[in-house]
Amino acid sequence: MTIDIADRLGQLGMTLPPAPSPRGAYTGVVIHHDIAYVSGQVSRVGEQVIAGPVDHTTPPEVIRHAAHTCVLRALSALAAALPPATRVERILFLRGFINAVPDFVNHSQVMDEASSLLHEIFSEMGRHARSAIGVASLPGGGLLEIELTVSLTHEADRHQPDATPQQDAR
Template identity: 35%
Template structure:
């Protein structure tokens, strides 16, 4: 069975890739070695600014899931800028999510599902990945969620 064109799938989902953000410090947004691309952590944004908040205090699990979903879109924009064609993706290998949360918040995995589900929706089997989701005391600029991703592309 032929794989669906990623850009057709994004259009079906009503997703338009945004402009890629510049790094906020001394790093690059993506780096590649061999067929593996490492995407730097992307923080949640809402209405073009940092989405500040702490899960379990000022934000709900559902708001965190929406934030993670929006980060996945930003990650795809960075990946597109790096490879030029998202159809070259052979596998989303690993997603790591940091959730700015209170010590008693235990739904980091549900927050991260916002990104994981989008990747599966866009790439199908190629989008199913290994994953880690951590609760942390703080994220740069007070962002509620930060996600990084490792991707394999064809040669």
């Protein structure tokens, strides 16, 4: 089974934000063979950043909002880069950088919010390997930045007419 990102999000009552543009000398997504590498996406809504650092008093809803924002931005970048008739086969790896105060040790709990959303969107194909890394700062002061590694598959266009028309055999 494969997933069309926009269709699946629509089923869940979610939509993709506009595809983010790289803010430096890199590309947002590199596809090599059937693997897509999605560049880091910071917890940014439009031009506003969901800021860190996270600490023990950061409300869970702020962490959840930051994680969901990062996932949707990464999926938006991916969807914009996919060639026609290419679908997501599986999420392979999620890497998260958490802007946290030095004594914060619950990095995995922050990343659980991103992992849970990927599981919700992709079901079993959303189960992935993961790293959660605490950092002193992120671009724009963001709370979270994620990277995705995704396996892709190509599907034949089911709506393409036959190459040779059928003749009436009467």
